[in-house]
Amino acid sequence: MKTAQKNPPAHSVHSVHKTPTNPPDILAPVREMIQACIQCGTCTGSCPNAFAMDISPRGMWRMVIMGEDESITEELFNTKTFSLCSSCYTCTLRCPRGLPLTDAIQALKRIQTRHYPEKAKKNIHFYASFLESVRRHGRVRETEFMTLFFLSMKNPFLPFSFAPLAIRLMAKGKVKPGFPSAGNGALDPIFQKARELEASS
Amino acid sequence: MKNFTHRYFYYPGCSLEGTAKEYDISTRSLMAALEIELTDIPDWNCCGASAAAAQGELLSLALPALNLAKAEAAAQASKSTAAWDILSPCSACYLNLKRAEAETARNPALRARVNAVLAEKDLQYKGGVQSRHLLDVLAKDIGASRVGHAVTNPLSGLQVAPYYGCQCLRPYAVFDDPEIPGTMNPLIRAAGAHVFPWNLSARCCGAAHMNTHPEVGISLVTDILKAAKGADLLVTVCPMCQINLEAYQNRASRLAEEDLHISVLYLPQLLGLAAGIAEEKLGLALNLAAEKDFRFETINEPI
Numbered sequence: 001m002k003t004a005q006k007n008p009p010a011h012s013v014h015s016v017h018k019t020p021t022n023p024p025d026i027l028a029p030v031r032e033m034i035q036a037c038i039q040c041g042t043c044t045g046s047c048p049n050a051f052a053m054d055i056s057p058r059g060m061w062r063m064v065i066m067g068e069d070e071s072i073t074e075e076l077f078n079t080k081t082f083s084l085c086s087s088c089y090t091c092t093l094r095c096p097r098g099l100p101l102t103d104a105i106q107a108l109k110r111i112q113t114r115h116y117p118e119k120a121k122k123n124i125h126f127y128a129s130f131l132e133s134v135r136r137h138g139r140v141r142e143t144e145f146m147t148l149f150f151l152s153m154k155n156p157f158l159p160f161s162f163a164p165l166a167i168r169l170m171a172k173g174k175v176k177p178g179f180p181s182a183g184n185g186a187l188d189p190i191f192q193k194a195r196e197l198e199a200s201s
Numbered sequence: 202m203k204n205f206t207h208r209y210f211y212y213p214g215c216s217l218e219g220t221a222k223e224y225d226i227s228t229r230s231l232m233a234a235l236e237i238e239l240t241d242i243p244d245w246n247c248c249g250a251s252a253a254a255a256q257g258e259l260l261s262l263a264l265p266a267l268n269l270a271k272a273e274a275a276a277q278a279s280k281s282t283a284a285w286d287i288l289s290p291c292s293a294c295y296l297n298l299k300r301a302e303a304e305t306a307r308n309p310a311l312r313a314r315v316n317a318v319l320a321e322k323d324l325q326y327k328g329g330v331q332s333r334h335l336l337d338v339l340a341k342d343i344g345a346s347r348v349g350h351a352v353t354n355p356l357s358g359l360q361v362a363p364y365y366g367c368q369c370l371r372p373y374a375v376f377d378d379p380e381i382p383g384t385m386n387p388l389i390r391a392a393g394a395h396v397f398p399w400n401l402s403a404r405c406c407g408a409a410h411m412n413t414h415p416e417v418g419i420s421l422v423t424d425i426l427k428a429a430k431g432a433d434l435l436v437t438v439c440p441m442c443q444i445n446l447e448a449y450q451n452r453a454s455r456l457a458e459e460d461l462h463i464s465v466l467y468l469p470q471l472l473g474l475a476a477g478i479a480e481e482k483l484g485l486a487l488n489l490a491a492e493k494d495f496r497f498e499t500i501n502e503p504i
Contacts, residue, residue, distance in 0.1 A: 048405045052417040087251060088405035089371035093379050106254045123413055127252035134247040140215040165448055172487050174220050187246060189321035194260040197314060
């Protein structure tokens with residue numbers, strides 16, 4: 001055990017960088033989920049969206065592992081890699097370490113929503129508009145959801161890119177034109193309680 | 202043939218009330234023809250789709266768990282001794298319900314937190330009902346031979362490419378091989394059709410990318426349509442897969458510089474046709490890409 005005494009345990013190497021002035025390590029919960037990553041790249045090879053990513057999934061996990069450094073965290077949230085995850089779960093299925101990679105990406109999306117909202121405006125508004133319609137009515141109303149999305153994005157040209165499909169769906173009677181409404185708020189208590197418990201944990 | 206030990210709650214989910222109406226119509230018609238009773242979950246709510254998971258982990262479990270709890274309460278009230286399952290035709294709904302079921306089962310502390318949220322509606326989920334996908338029930342509980350007995354109009358000569366997508370297969374490998382799925386094959390053969398051999402039956406369709414990252418989404422859709430070339434029609438088991446594969450065929454054809462138009466049907470529509478169910482009871486007029494005889498003569502899409 002002489003060598004063990006000579007070499008300090010791994011965690012103290014990291015603790016050298018931690019000073020009281022460091023910001024909170026916002027990636028810590030995600031790092032915990034993927035710390036057994038061996039950087040084999042099976043996730044990258046399995047990802048149907050990897051071709052469109054600026055950093056590979058493997059590279060992204062490397063950044064999470066190294067992300068106690070704030071500049072790496074910042075760089076990670078500048079990439080579009082995790083926002084391009086379409087939740088196909090192929091990486092989760094194939095990961096030889098059995099890591100919950102898709103869930104870890106969901107966790108990254110939540111951290112981005114909370115700490116870097118300006119970097120994922122479109123995704124955040126898209127999901128928030130969807131949930132707002134669910135909160136109001138218990139079920140999503142597609143026309144209301146898209147109207148709320150367009151209003152929140154404040155881009156007058158955005159609706160036009162969706163118009164051709166919307167017209168076809170309306171012609172089939174699948175979506176009805178309509179304005180957003182208040183609804184009965186049946187799911188309000190569920191939304192409030194979930195947020196309250198999540199904030200306190 | 203009512204020797205079933207299972208009874209089914211039906212969870213249509215939001216899409217089946219809107220863009221996927223024909224999936225709802227055809228599922229109900231096919232199940233009626235197969236003498237399977239479906240009981241709607243009283244006052245069911247949205248499962249949260251992918252939206253809740255992006256906002257809060259607990260909310261993403263509480264919304265589907267609320268449906269599980271509503272079904273469980275209705276099962277208890279029914280006083281039936283049968284095992285109740287929840288049948289979802291939508292893969293995303295199925296997965297959200299399955300995830301709430303599986304995660305609360307393996308983590309008692311999490312179950313307590315989820316139930317603390319459900320208590321706001323005076324409900325609890327104790328694990329008494331399970332989430333099942335429509336394909337799982339068709340393939341495993343009902344089975345191809347029983348479907349075959351109902352066939353009066355065999356779809357002879359049709360080459361059908363089964364498309365499974367992702368979320369009915371992964372991450373919970375419940376009823377099929379999550380990489381090389383095959384549960385649709387016997388059902389397609391029971392309908393009298395041929396199974397088109399191809400490699401992309403479990404490849405992601407891009408999900409919501411067609412809305413948030415359309416340039417990426419169209420690339421995934423194009424790859425799938427190219428691989429399906431040679432088949433007469435594609436069959437899906439998810440509203441998201443269906444709309445991605447049926448709605449953007451003009452755009453995909455332009456991108457690939459070849460004609461990629463193909464009829465896209467929901468599985469219960471295909472099986473329903475073979476069982477001689479009338480087209481209006483299968484909602485066939487509502488599909489965005491379903492040609493008569495399933496062969497595209499003309500290209501008439503506006504986009």
